[in-house]
Amino acid sequence: MRGLTWDHPRGYAPLDELTRLDLAGANPYGAVPEPITWDRQPLEGFESEPIAKLCRTYDVMVIDHPGLGAATDALVPMEELFEPEDLAGLRFAGRSLDSYRLDGRQWALPLDAATQVAAARPGVRVPSSWPGVREAARSGRMALCLGGPHAFLMFCAVTCGDFLDEEAGQRALELMAELLALADPAVSLRNPIGVLDAMAAGEVDWCPLLYGYVTYPLTFGDAPAWPGRAPGSVLGGTGLVVSRRRIGEIREAVRAHLLRLTSAPVQGTLFPATGGQPAARAVWDTPGFYRDTLATMEAAWVRPRFPGYIALQERSSALIREGLLAGTPARDLLKTLHEEWRTA
Structure with missing residues (x-):
């Protein structure tokens, strides 16, 4: 499986560490059917590379929500991957989850939260x-x-x-x-x-x-x-989207990766340890950076997402x-x- 994230340790270090643990054969954060090899694009790639174009190459991508409007035909909505109970326990900071909801469907799961x-x-x-x-x-x-x-x-x-x-x-x-x-x-x-x-x-x-x-x-x-x-x-931050290009072959692997990446152990332990900035709401209750900026996160405005x-x-x-x-x-x-x- 191929994934794309952004070229900053906050964007790639947690993902690379999970892949390293997968390849080592004993991942304490849970097993997946197959690992993801993550490529990187510059931060400016969020503005310059259309998501639909990247979907021709990648199975899973880390994206910014304003690019959704022109990409939904190339993506798999979360409703096609998960039952409501699969995601029922997940809580994210501010309007992170809402920012990836468009035309009545959820197109991504938050990975990283920022404002x-x-x-x-x-x-x-x-x-x-x-x-x-x-x-x-x-x-x-x-x-x-x-x-x-x-x-x-x-x-x-x-x-x-x-x-x-x-x-x-x-x-x-x-x-x-x-x-x-x-x-x-x-x-x-x-x-x-x-x-x-x-x-x-x-x-x-x-x-x-x-x-x-x-x-x-x-x-x-x-x-x-x-x-x-x-x-x-x-509101900034990033979310995980899934390309339609090979979904019939990798559905179960994609489900496993998204559930693991948004799980409490990965968001609350692995992300902070490797320089990530989690989207999980529970992390934003911890003292320091998160609690000191939580009021702003909760009030942050969601940008338009039209093509x-x-x-x-x-x-x-x-x-x-x-x-x-x-x-x-x-x-x-x-x-x-x-x-x-x-x-x-």
């Missing part, structure tokens, strides 16, 4: 409100996270998902422009891994909003909120990033963004 949170070097405090972030940015070594799709994802988070609302959208873009003017300009144009690497190396002290990674020696907390609102954030969304997300992010760097007035930039969405 945008605040991050800082130990001893540095990130304000809990956006007005507080604006004030603190005037005197601290701060960075934003605007690389790839993340300029648009920050915009969505700051608007709490109401990015088509004129007032919320303009307020968010004005805040982002003000913060970017105060931030480290080079670090702010990186993706989350790049910003976290810079923070761990001491190049910057804090970032108000980026996707959290439990393995970094940093302090993480809930995303900033507008007064009277829940923390604004956009063409990922390309639209990329275009929107580029428009925001270029507009912020060029000093485009928020009203004009918002009008351009809304035109893109109306066309889509």
Whole structure:
């Protein structure tokens, strides 16, 4: 069996360890009919490689939920693999499970859970409100996270998902422009891994909003909120999908792998031990990174999943990033963004 995951230890280390144990012949996490050989794609592959195309090569894939809309014809829904009682005891963080439900069917099971949170070097405090972030940015070594799709994802988070609302959208873009003017300009144009690497190396002290990674020696907390609102954030994480290409031959093996990967021993023990970031709700009750960001995870917004969304997300992010760097007035930039969405 062939699988595809993403090229970061959080994405491949737990899976490779299970395969190693399978090949050794005595896997304490349970036996499967045959192991999976896992290939890797860059994190950006979630945006650049359509799931339906990858289904021609792979049996099981680790995906991000926004790509589902254009892929369901190539996937096996979970209802065709499992009876309701098979999955009845599984509980996942936030809306992780719901994010893979589309057109009345469940297309994936959550593997990894993540959302945008605040991050800082130990001893540095990130304000809990956006007005507080604006004030603190005037005197601290701060960075934003605007690389790839993340300029648009920050915009969505700051608007709490109401990015088509004129007032919320303009307020968010004005805040982002003000913060970017105060931030480290080079670090702010990186993706989350790049910003976290810079923070761990001491190049910057804090970032108000980026996707959290439990393995970094940093302090993480809930995303900033507008007064009277829940923390604004956009759900990330990954899920396991199954290709239709060979399902008649490997149905039982696929079932065994998915049940094992979402089981309490694998999610609660193997994942943390190998640098994973589990989706299991029970893990998110543990002290530290998980409990400190749980409120944000529970409130996180689920992105659209219609065909063409990922390309639209990329275009929107580029428009925001270029507009912020060029000093485009928020009203004009918002009008351009809304035109893109109306066309889509």
